[in-house]
Amino acid sequence: MKVGFIGLGVMGAPMAGHLLRAGHALAVWARRADSAAPLVAAGATQCPTPAELGRRSQVVFTMVTAGSDVEGVILGPDGLAAGLAPGSVVVDCSTIAPDAARRLAAHLAGRGVAFLDAPVSGGAQGARDATLAIMAGGDAEALERVRPLLECLGKRIVHVGPSGAGQVAKVCNQIIMVAAIQAAAEAVHLAAAAGADPARVRQALAGGSAASRVLDVMGERMVCRDFAAGIEARLHHKDFGIALEAARRAGVPMPLAAAVGQQLNALMAQGWGKDDTASLLKVLECARA
Amino acid sequence: MRIGFIGLGIMGRPMALNLLKGDHAVTVWARRPESRQPLLIAGAAEAGSPAEVARSSELVISMVADAPDVAEVMLGEAGVARGAAPGLVAVDMSTIAPAAARDIGQGLAAAGVDFLDAPVSGGEVGAIAGTLSIMVGGSAAGFATAQPAFAAMGKNIVHVGASGAGQVAKAANQIVTGMGVLAVAEALAFAAKNGVDGARVREALLGGFAYSKILENHGQRMLDRNFKPGFKSWMHEKDLNIVMQTAHELGLCLPGAAATAQMFNAMVGSGLGEDDSIAVLKLLERLSGQAS
Numbered sequence: 001m002k003v004g005f006i007g008l009g010v011m012g013a014p015m016a017g018h019l020l021r022a023g024h025a026l027a028v029w030a031r032r033a034d035s036a037a038p039l040v041a042a043g044a045t046q047c048p049t050p051a052e053l054g055r056r057s058q059v060v061f062t063m064v065t066a067g068s069d070v071e072g073v074i075l076g077p078d079g080l081a082a083g084l085a086p087g088s089v090v091v092d093c094s095t096i097a098p099d100a101a102r103r104l105a106a107h108l109a110g111r112g113v114a115f116l117d118a119p120v121s122g123g124a125q126g127a128r129d130a131t132l133a134i135m136a137g138g139d140a141e142a143l144e145r146v147r148p149l150l151e152c153l154g155k156r157i158v159h160v161g162p163s164g165a166g167q168v169a170k171v172c173n174q175i176i177m178v179a180a181i182q183a184a185a186e187a188v189h190l191a192a193a194a195g196a197d198p199a200r201v202r203q204a205l206a207g208g209s210a211a212s213r214v215l216d217v218m219g220e221r222m223v224c225r226d227f228a229a230g231i232e233a234r235l236h237h238k239d240f241g242i243a244l245e246a247a248r249r250a251g252v253p254m255p256l257a258a259a260v261g262q263q264l265n266a267l268m269a270q271g272w273g274k275d276d277t278a279s280l281l282k283v284l285e286c287a288r289a
Numbered sequence: 290m291r292i293g294f295i296g297l298g299i300m301g302r303p304m305a306l307n308l309l310k311g312d313h314a315v316t317v318w319a320r321r322p323e324s325r326q327p328l329l330i331a332g333a334a335e336a337g338s339p340a341e342v343a344r345s346s347e348l349v350i351s352m353v354a355d356a357p358d359v360a361e362v363m364l365g366e367a368g369v370a371r372g373a374a375p376g377l378v379a380v381d382m383s384t385i386a387p388a389a390a391r392d393i394g395q396g397l398a399a400a401g402v403d404f405l406d407a408p409v410s411g412g413e414v415g416a417i418a419g420t421l422s423i424m425v426g427g428s429a430a431g432f433a434t435a436q437p438a439f440a441a442m443g444k445n446i447v448h449v450g451a452s453g454a455g456q457v458a459k460a461a462n463q464i465v466t467g468m469g470v471l472a473v474a475e476a477l478a479f480a481a482k483n484g485v486d487g488a489r490v491r492e493a494l495l496g497g498f499a500y501s502k503i504l505e506n507h508g509q510r511m512l513d514r515n516f517k518p519g520f521k522s523w524m525h526e527k528d529l530n531i532v533m534q535t536a537h538e539l540g541l542c543l544p545g546a547a548a549t550a551q552m553f554n555a556m557v558g559s560g561l562g563e564d565d566s567i568a569v570l571k572l573l574e575r576l577s578g579q580a581s
Binding site for chain 1: 551554555
């Protein structure tokens with residue numbers, strides 16, 4: 001299939017690589033042209049604009065940061081929308097607000113182009129290992145058409161519902177995950193302050209009811225004080241803005257997410273936005289200094 | 290002074306009436322024509338659009354709901370900028386985000402209009418009595434021009450700083466009042482659950498360090514179970530959202546305001562949005578299964 005990929009960052013680059021290795025004709029575009037070099041060396045075609053990429057592709061993946069970035073590459077000058085033929089499919093894997101996804105879907109539907117919101121969970125490791133969880137919203141038929149492509153990227157592909165539903169699922173994912181990171185940080189912090197070795201505590205917990213992937217992976221980082229990103233904390237901060245706005249629109253209270261959001265604000269204020277979210281531990285430590 | 294007034298709701302109407310009482314010539318415009326009536330009867334002139342208000346005024350004041358409304362009346366098709374002579378001073382007294390106020394100020398500056406953000410505190414009671422607190426951001430010259438109008442509407446009038454500074458002060462005000470209302474409601478719920486008379490608790494606290502206007506006024510209304518607005522809880526929710534958005538953008542940790550904002554969010558979501566913000570007491574009672 002003729003596939004396009006826009007956004008070749010820490011997530012997008014390995015995802016695009018899987019599509020290329022699966023034998024698809026891959027066209028790429030990235031804001032920083034040099035980030036396309038490894039893929040071009042492996043056989044991908046670099047396009048000068050998203051519009052040109054749209055002209056060459058039946059299915060286009062976008063993996064960028066914010067809703068405004070997705071809107072920019074699709075609807076901006078020389079955007080995807082200018083190049084896509086009716087019948088093509090856009091699969092946006094970025095994490096953006098459900099409302100923004102619905103607006104884009106409605107806009108592209110007017111041009112006969114299907115838009116799926118298909119955010120992912122699993123981080124950089126999941127992107128490299130092609131084990132991402134993919135939560136999709138939008139037309140079921142369009143999803144079936146791109147399913148073989150999604151199967152190159154992840155193991156668990158769930159059609160959550162109509163347009164925006166994938167992003168709603170991602171919001172739910174982020175609430176649970178980052179709240180769990182905060183819980184792990186508090187546990188590690190308390191253990192150290194109360195005179196128990198955090199590494200031993202983590203080891204003891206791993207066998208019980210509190211065991212979790214977050215405690216496993218992020219707890220390890222905290223214990224080793226390895227705060228180099230995995231996924232940069234600023235992205236979780238961005239996602240919490242989306243989550244709390246969604247809660248506000250729904251009139252649904254989220255006292256815990258709101259509290260965690262404030263710890264993330266403090267993390268940003270400390271200048272740790274490009275570090276791992278395990279840095280929430282350091283935010284707790286700030287209160288003692 | 291020839292003053293234009295845009296937005297004649299719960300707050301705007303009494304504020305405009307006080308300008309008339311202060312012997313200013315007032316021209317009004319409001320989205321709903323029927324809300325203009327009380328002002329016309331009291332002697333105000335009517336204009337067909339915000340632009341037309343600007344044409345016949347030295348000073349234009351807006352008091353509307355939210356930032357998009359302010360942008361529309363100031364910078365829209367038939368907005369103030371379209372009718373303004375250079376040197377006009379425009380004052381927005383609505384509560385909007387500081388960043389939005391700065392943007393609107395820049396848009397108006399391009400049309401030669403000096404913009405002040407001048408949100409108020411004191412509610413409907415203060416608007417009627419002409420005792421509002423007015424917190425002003427913008428140029429000193431604009432502030433001096435608007436001073437006679439402010440004096441007719443309020444008492445504690447402070448030039449806080451440059452453009453947006455008035456809205457920063459108002460957001461800070463909403464942090465204190467939002468958490469204050471919740472604190473008083475929690476204190477009264479605590480008394481009730483302990484089987485102690487809330488009225489006596491309030492009376493005892495009024496003499497000490499817990500004294501506040503909110504304990505005195507809002508506390509009394511809670512005891513009277515008088516949930517009539519006053520200040521609607523959906524508006525307090527909107528204002529706290531401005532606080533939380535700004536904190537998110539700046540990277541500022543506000544745990545108390547965040548928890549409070551979620552309580553107001555729950556109120557709006559559960560049908561208490563049109564009640565006064567003291568209805569946060571009802572929400573507390575629901576959460577703890579207290580009969581109300």
